[in-house]
Amino acid sequence: MKxxxxxxxxALLLSLLAGSVSAQTIAITGGRVALGDGSxxxxxxxxxxxxxxxxxxxxxxxxxxxxxxxxATGKWVTPGIVAGFSRIGLVEVDAVDAANDVEAxxxxxxxxxxVSTAINPRAQPIAVNRAGGVTRAIVAPGTARSIxxxxxxVIDLGADMNPITRARAFQFIExxxxxxxxxxxxxxxxxxxxxxxxxxARDLGLRGPIAGPGGQRTxxxxxxxxLPLEDLPNNRLLSASTTRPTDVLLTRxxxxxxxxxxxxxxxxxxxxxxxxxxxxxxxLKKEFPSLRLVLVGAAEGWTVAKxxxxxxxxxxxxxxxxxxxxxxxxASTESNVGRMRAAGVRVSIGMIDDNExxxxxxxRQYAGNLVAVARVPGSTGLSWGQALEAITSAPAEAVGxxxxxxxxxxxxxADVVVWDNDPLxxxxxxxxxxxxxxxxxxxxHQTKLRDRYRTPTEGALPKAYDR
Amino acid sequence: xxxxxxxxxxxxxxxxxxxxxxxxxPRTAAASAPATPPKTYSRDxxxxxxxAYPGVLTAIVGGxxxxxxxxxxxxxxxxxxxxxxxxxxxxxxPVPEGAxxxxARGKWVTPGVIDIHSHLGDYPSPQVEAxxxxxxxxxxxxxxxxxxxxxxxxxxxxxxxxxxGGVTSLEILPGSANLxxxxxxxxxxxxxxxxxxxxxxxxxxxxKMACGENPKRVYGSRNQSPATRMGNIAVxxxxxxxxxxxxxxxxxxERDGGEMPARDIAxxxxxxxxxxxxxxxxxxxxxxxxxxVMDMAKEFGYxxxxxxxxxxxxxxxxxLKANGVCAAMWADWWGFKMEAYDAVDENxxxxxxxxxxxxxxxxxxxGIQRLYQEAGKAQAAGRRIGINVPDEVVWTWLSxxxxxxxxxxxxxxxLRAGKMADVVLWNGNPLSxxxxxxxxxxxxxxxxxxxxxxxxxxxxxxxxxxxxxxxx
Numbered sequence: 001m002k003x004x005x006x007x008x009x010x011a012l013l014l015s016l017l018a019g020s021v022s023a024q025t026i027a028i029t030g031g032r033v034a035l036g037d038g039s040x041x042x043x044x045x046x047x048x049x050x051x052x053x054x055x056x057x058x059x060x061x062x063x064x065x066x067x068x069x070x071x072a073t074g075k076w077v078t079p080g081i082v083a084g085f086s087r088i089g090l091v092e093v094d095a096v097d098a099a100n101d102v103e104a105x106x107x108x109x110x111x112x113x114x115v116s117t118a119i120n121p122r123a124q125p126i127a128v129n130r131a132g133g134v135t136r137a138i139v140a141p142g143t144a145r146s147i148x149x150x151x152x153x154v155i156d157l158g159a160d161m162n163p164i165t166r167a168r169a170f171q172f173i174e175x176x177x178x179x180x181x182x183x184x185x186x187x188x189x190x191x192x193x194x195x196x197x198x199x200x201a202r203d204l205g206l207r208g209p210i211a212g213p214g215g216q217r218t219x220x221x222x223x224x225x226x227l228p229l230e231d232l233p234n235n236r237l238l239s240a241s242t243t244r245p246t247d248v249l250l251t252r253x254x255x256x257x258x259x260x261x262x263x264x265x266x267x268x269x270x271x272x273x274x275x276x277x278x279x280x281x282x283x284l285k286k287e288f289p290s291l292r293l294v295l296v297g298a299a300e301g302w303t304v305a306k307x308x309x310x311x312x313x314x315x316x317x318x319x320x321x322x323x324x325x326x327x328x329x330x331a332s333t334e335s336n337v338g339r340m341r342a343a344g345v346r347v348s349i350g351m352i353d354d355n356e357x358x359x360x361x362x363x364r365q366y367a368g369n370l371v372a373v374a375r376v377p378g379s380t381g382l383s384w385g386q387a388l389e390a391i392t393s394a395p396a397e398a399v400g401x402x403x404x405x406x407x408x409x410x411x412x413x414a415d416v417v418v419w420d421n422d423p424l425x426x427x428x429x430x431x432x433x434x435x436x437x438x439x440x441x442x443x444x445h446q447t448k449l450r451d452r453y454r455t456p457t458e459g460a461l462p463k464a465y466d467r
Numbered sequence: 468x469x470x471x472x473x474x475x476x477x478x479x480x481x482x483x484x485x486x487x488x489x490x491x492x493p494r495t496a497a498a499s500a501p502a503t504p505p506k507t508y509s510r511d512x513x514x515x516x517x518x519a520y521p522g523v524l525t526a527i528v529g530g531x532x533x534x535x536x537x538x539x540x541x542x543x544x545x546x547x548x549x550x551x552x553x554x555x556x557x558x559x560x561p562v563p564e565g566a567x568x569x570x571a572r573g574k575w576v577t578p579g580v581i582d583i584h585s586h587l588g589d590y591p592s593p594q595v596e597a598x599x600x601x602x603x604x605x606x607x608x609x610x611x612x613x614x615x616x617x618x619x620x621x622x623x624x625x626x627x628x629x630x631x632g633g634v635t636s637l638e639i640l641p642g643s644a645n646l647x648x649x650x651x652x653x654x655x656x657x658x659x660x661x662x663x664x665x666x667x668x669x670x671x672x673x674x675k676m677a678c679g680e681n682p683k684r685v686y687g688s689r690n691q692s693p694a695t696r697m698g699n700i701a702v703x704x705x706x707x708x709x710x711x712x713x714x715x716x717x718x719x720x721e722r723d724g725g726e727m728p729a730r731d732i733a734x735x736x737x738x739x740x741x742x743x744x745x746x747x748x749x750x751x752x753x754x755x756x757x758x759x760v761m762d763m764a765k766e767f768g769y770x771x772x773x774x775x776x777x778x779x780x781x782x783x784x785x786x787l788k789a790n791g792v793c794a795a796m797w798a799d800w801w802g803f804k805m806e807a808y809d810a811v812d813e814n815x816x817x818x819x820x821x822x823x824x825x826x827x828x829x830x831x832x833x834g835i836q837r838l839y840q841e842a843g844k845a846q847a848a849g850r851r852i853g854i855n856v857p858d859e860v861v862w863t864w865l866s867x868x869x870x871x872x873x874x875x876x877x878x879x880x881x882l883r884a885g886k887m888a889d890v891v892l893w894n895g896n897p898l899s900x901x902x903x904x905x906x907x908x909x910x911x912x913x914x915x916x917x918x919x920x921x922x923x924x925x926x927x928x929x930x931x932x933x934x935x936x937x938x939x
Contacts, residue, residue, distance in 0.1 A: 095680075095804040125802060275933070303933060322631070322939040323592045323623055323832055324929065331933035334631075358802045365840065368900030375894060376903050377918050379938040426840050426900045427847035446801070450811040454852065456784045456821060 024437060025050045027063040028418060031072030036079035036392035036407040040385040047077055049414040052437035057408035070432065072418050078388060080135025080415035080435065082406050083360035084316045084395035085296050085350025088137045089119035089126055089155055089163060091357035102357065103142035103149070111197065111261075112253035113150025115141045116167035121160065124445050125358040130157040131442040132361025133423065133430035135415035136165060136405050138316070138350070138395060140172040140269065140296075147179040147190050148172075148197065151257065152269065154399060156415070158435040169399050170267035170294065171258065176277045176328050191280065193249075198288055200250050201258035264290030267399060269316075271352060274328035275300040282311045294398050297352050299329040302336045305343035314398040315340060316350035319366035319390075334373045337390065338380030348394030363391040368424035387424055413437075505724040507717075508735065510744070513615060515666035517655055519550040522911030526562040527892060530571025535578035535866040535881030539859035545576050547888040550911040555882045569906070575897050577862055578882050579635025579656075579889040579907065582835050583748070583795050583869040584775045584828035587625050588618030588639055588654075588662070592832060593928075602642035603649060607686050607693060608706050610674060611733035612649035614639045618662045624832040626924045627939055629656050630915050631836040633891035633904040636667060638873055640675045640775075643750040644685045646693065646703055648675035650736055651748055653873050655889075657909055658924045671874040673772070674740050676703075678751040678760060679806050700759060707767040710737030746772040746874055752806035754782035761790045773872040775828060777818075778810045784821030793824035793872045797834070798841035798848075815842075815864065816849025816856055826872060827864045838865060843898030858898055887911075 026049040033045025035057060046061040047054065055064075063069060092099035101118040119139065120126070129137075140152035149172040154165040174182055175190060183190035244252065260266035268291050270281050278298060285291050295301070295315045301308060308315060317340065321332045340347045349366055351359070367387035374381025382390065396406025405413050414437035421428035433440040452466045459466070525547040532543030534555060544560035546553040554560050562568065589601040600617035603609045618639055628634040634656050641648035651673035654665040678699060687694030693702050713734040720728055739745035747764070751757050751774045764771050773793035774780065778801070780787060780794035787794055796818070801810030811817070819825040827842045829835035846861045870880025879887040888911035895902035907915040916922035925936050 093802055093805055093808060124808075128801070300933065320833065320836075322627055322836075324932070325592050325594050325832075327593055327595075329593075330929075331937075333934060333937050333939050335938055355800075355803065359799075362799075365837075365844075365900055369837070369840075372901045372903050375901070376938060378920065424900060426843035426898065427850070429847070429851060445809075446811045449809055450781075450813045450817075450852065453781050453811075453817065456782060456817075 025055075025064050025067040026070065026414075026434075026437065027067040028070045028072050028077055028416065029063060031075045031077040031418065033057055033077045033408065034385065034388050035409060036388055037409060038385050038389040038393070040383070041076070045077065047408055047416060049416065049434070049437045052414050054408050054410055054412045054414050054416075056410055070418065075431065076419040076421065076423055076428070077408075078417055078419065078423055079392045079406055079408050079412070080417050080433065081133050081361070081363055081391050082393075082395045083129070083134055083137035083351070083356070083363060084348045084391065084398070085352045085356060086137045086139055086360045087142070087357035088129060088134075088157070088360055089121065089123055089139055090115060090141070091125060092120070092123050094357060100357075103144045105144040107144065109150075109251060110143075110146035110254050111148035111150060111171060112251070112257040113141050114153075114168055115139055115150065116153040116164050119153065119155055119163045121158070121163040126157050126163075127159070127441075127444040128358070128446060129361045130159070130433060130435075130440055131430065131444050131447070133364065133417040133419065133433060134360050135417070135433065135435045136396070137360060138169070138399055140170075143174045143178060143182045145182065147174050147182045147193055148254065148258075149174065151266070154401060154405075156435050157440075158438065159441050165405070166401065168266065169401075170269045171261045172269045172296075173271070175270050175281055176272045176274055176297070177326055178271065187277070187280075194284070195287065197250055197255070197258055198262050200248050200255045201262045203245070204252075204255050205259045205262065262288060262290065264292050267292050267294055269294045269296055271296045272328075273297045273299040273326070275303045275331065277328065278304050279307060282307060282313060285311070296350055298340070299332040299336060301345070302333070302339035302343075303331050305340045305345055308340065309344035314346040314348070314394075316348050316395060316398055318352060318354060319349045320369055334369065335380040337370055338373065338382055341382065341386065342380055346394065346397065347390060348398050349390045350395065364424055364428075365426065367391045368426070371424060384424065505721055505727070507721050508730065510739070513613075513663060513666075515668045516661070516663045517657070517666055517668055518664075519910030520657070520912035520914070522547060522550060522888065522908065522913065524548045524563060524566045525569060525908070525911070526566040527569045527571045527576050527890070528562065529558075530574045530576040530892065531896075532882065533575065533577045533859040533862040533897075534883070535862055536883075537860045537863050537867075539857070543576065545882060545890065547890065547908060547911045550888055552882050552884055552886050552888050552890070554884055569892065571892055574905065575893040575895065575902075576882075577633075577891050577893065577897055578866040578880055579891050579909065580633045580838050580865045581869040581873070581880060582628070582634055582637040582829050582838060583773060583826055583872055584830045585628075585637045585639055585835055586642065586830070587628065587637065587832060587835070588620065588622045589614050589641065590832075591619045591622030592624055602644040604642075604644035604685055607646045607682050607691075607702055608733065609641075609645045609649050610647040610736035611731075612641060613652065614641045614649060614675075615652035615662050615666065617641075618652065618654070618665075620659045620662055620665060621927045623926045623929055624835070625656055626658065626926060627832070628835045629907055630917075630923060630939065631903065632838060633893070633897070633907055634835055634838070635889035635891070635907065635909050636870070636873075636875065636879060637835070638673060638748070640673065640748060643675070643677035643681045646677055646682045646699055647706060647733075647737075648677060648750075650745070651675050653875060655909055657914060658926065667875060669875075669878070672736075672739065672745045673748045673873070674736055674745050676747055676749045676760075678749065678756040679753060680804055681750070696756065700763065703763060704766070706737070707763070707769075710734055710741060711767060714738040714741050740769050741767070743770070746770075746872070748773055748775055748872075750775045752776050752778045753809075754779035757792075758783060758786055761786065761792065772874075773824075773826060776807075776830065778807050778814065780823070781811060781814045781817035782809075784818045784823050787818065788821055788823040791824075793826050793868060794818050795826040795828040795869070795872070796845075797830075798827065798844040812844070812848040813852055813854070815845035816852075816854040819856060819864070820849070820854045824868050824872065825864050826868045828869070839893075839897045839902070840900055843900070846898060858896065861898060
């Protein structure tokens with residue numbers, strides 16, 4: 001069984017390397033297929049991929065003539081994992097400043113910062129997490145001297161030099177304790193900083209129409225319509241003749257970057273943990289009705305779940321926070337995600353302040369733990385299907401990309417992983433990873449070290465000759 | 468694995484337990500001791516006041532039992548009485564009359580998890596500045612500080628480790644800013660008013676040492692020594708040389724009497740290490756540095772009990788085995804600093820497979836709640852490269868090996884008749900992500916029961932706060 005899969009995978013690799021990617025039809029057959037949409041797994045399912053997109057997935061799906069068949073009998077097949085909140089691709093080693101692009105402590109800019117220019121698709125964390133079955137990630141910058149971190153991106157973890165799925169997908173801000181620090185020391189100051197910034201953006205916008213495409217964007221690879229505002233043709237906002245009042249706090253670029261947030265064309269992702277901060281965030285819509293909010297963290301979200309659900313705001317929550325690490329997380333419990341979901345909140349799993357630059361592969365374990373929690377008396381967890389959803393389609397939906405990534409529903413990008421076992425279980429591993437239908441290498445610095453030191457002692461030559 | 472270290476541990480434990488007021492005679496004293504031993508200092512001035520809470524005669528029947536030493540019993544029976552394990556066996560094991568019978572069919576029974584590397588209490592939640600009590604980063608040589616003097620028993624992390632992690636004993640260490648970080652303390656994971664009420668009776672002290680990036684960064688950034696790895700070792704060696712001199716003076720005094728030498732609290736700790744009474748727990752990531760430390764230990768006549776955060780242990784598993792030094796490891800942490808860059812997911816099984824002593828540790832208030840899952844991940848990583856470690860042997864990484872490396876292996880860490888009844892009943896296979904503790908006993912007392920909200924500890928800090936008494 002394993003041999004046949006590997007054989008199939010090998011054939012797949014060879015053919016794709018031959019350069020006929022666009023014409024490929026691939027059928028993954030016989031596996032236990034989970035769609036990632038919250039439904040429970042289907043035994044003996046088939047996934048059909050053509051031209052890098054999902055054509056069909058489920059039971060009774062016919063294998064098209066001429067398709068390359070991957071026999072996944074005895075295996076599990078799921079959409080690739082989507083890292084719900086991450087810094088993947090921005091860091092090689094956290095503690096090496098020169099190899100860490102999360103935050104820019106000495107930059108004059110904030111909201112205008114655009115992480116899509118900083119992603120390194122060859123960073124080891126990309127390779128390690130790709131080997132762990134993570135195929136896409138929501139990547140946010142970190143704040144430094146402002147509550148505005150800048151604009152985050154959605155990326156793929158493919159082994160190529162085109163990592164950006166959607167640049168400038170959202171603006172990320174800190175609005176709890178971290179934001180308080182960034183704003184100068186109080187929540188009231190953070191609130192005022194936010195409102196002032198949006199008013200400065202509005203003042204800019206009033207001076208002329210915003211150039212470029214309006215309305216909701218659809219995602220395409222490296223969407224050139226998503227140019228940074230300052231690069232858009234005919235952008236009068238940033239022309240030399242545009243004058244601004246002298247009492248502004250934001251740079252011109254930063255204010256311009258907030259125009260799409262103000263207009264609801266760009267998501268505003270807000271990190272808050274405390275119940276009162278969550279409510280204050282939801283209340284921002286009274287003053288700025290076009291805001292499209294996403295909450296991140298939300299440790300106390302379960303205590304105000306009705307309000308979040310009523311606002312229709314999705315939450316990218318930390319799954320397992322259960323300690324009062326801070327005074328904004330006093331009510332934290334592993335039942336947070338389950339309770340919010342039960343109250344009708346659209347919840348997914350993210351990893352803010354939790355090794356999110358390197359270990360988004362742990363999202364599977366986090367999701368599995370929420371299944372475990374469901375079995376503890378008095379707790380609220382997730383079903384298996386809901387848990388997988390929380391690390392696949394739910395984060396994709398949270399950033400408005402559920403139509404593109406995160407599930408095996410027809411038309412989605414063919415980000416597909418074949419696992420040797422239940423992907424939420426500790427013992428499982430990815431055996432075949434496809435991104436946009438293209439098979440990905442699973443070797444890393446780590447796997448090569450492992451192979452070199454399978455026996456620790458030297459042979460006829462030093463270890464440096466073993467590879 | 469060498470047994471050298473473990474042979475001395477029980478004697479030490481017994482000695483430490485009985486020396487509240489005065490020290491035991493040094494081992495070298497037998498031949499020429501004066502009639503009245505010279506007055507000396509206490510080796511145990513903050514003695515444990517831990518008392519086991521009341522338990523009932525309990526029979527856990529029908530579960531899959533991992534005894535912690537690598538044996539597995541299907542349809543097993545575990546009898547707890549008077550705070551200890553009275554019997555462990557198959558279905559034929561007699562259940563004493565009057566025993567509370569617990570149906571463990573479909574469940575697993577193991578010794579409690581022991582975390583050899585925790586900072587609970589000295590970096591407690593909430594992690595505010597006022598609670599940063601783990602690093603006396605005022606000088607690279609601080610063996611005079613004792614972690615127990617920082618431990619806040621009200622840290623909510625202890626209760627999470629109990630309820631979600633099945634952790635029954637743990638070592639609290641000072642941080643790694645210093646080369647000599649100070650003394651560690653071994654605790655039983657029971658809620659208490661004072662740290663003395665948590666102290667594992669008779670457990671030997673540990674000395675936290677650190678290699679590598681942290682000490683040289685902390686002091687190098689202040690333009691102090693050590694600023695380099697060679698500086699780390701130079702300061703270490705200079706300190707051990709001083710300690711040897713201190714030990715000579717005090718050994719002579721305690722043997723022959725005369726004028727009492729000057730007392731140095733820092734040197735007391737190092738003398739204890741050189742005398743084999745205090746176990747060295749050494750933070751060290753890189754293979755090359757561990758090899759140097761093992762030579763340094765030989766140079767000055769001490770023993771490293773375990774390397775902690777031994778990310779590159781797999782590169783020198785043969786050396787660790789030859790030196791009888793354990794490696795305490797994470798399953799898959801990596802890359803957060805340069806010396807963690809060469810981590811591999813197979814580290815733990817590779818070390819185990821080489822015949823060295825492998826331990827799963829946390830260093831983290833969240834990770835400590837899932838050590839059993841970390842072991843499961845490591846086991847699976849091993850299986851994928853052909854190293855098949857059975858579940859019941861994997862459990863040695865979580866209880867027996869850390870117990871031995873802490874010098875408490877004669878008391879806990881496995882289910883043997885007469886040992887402490889530190890036991891977890893799991894609601895499934897305890898290496899699975901889907902499993903949680905159902906009940907936890909410490910010295911035979913039921914300290915957690917998932918089905919009974921009254922057996923769910925709530926710290927002082929959490930009283931009257933949002934979420935008080937909630938499942939966590």
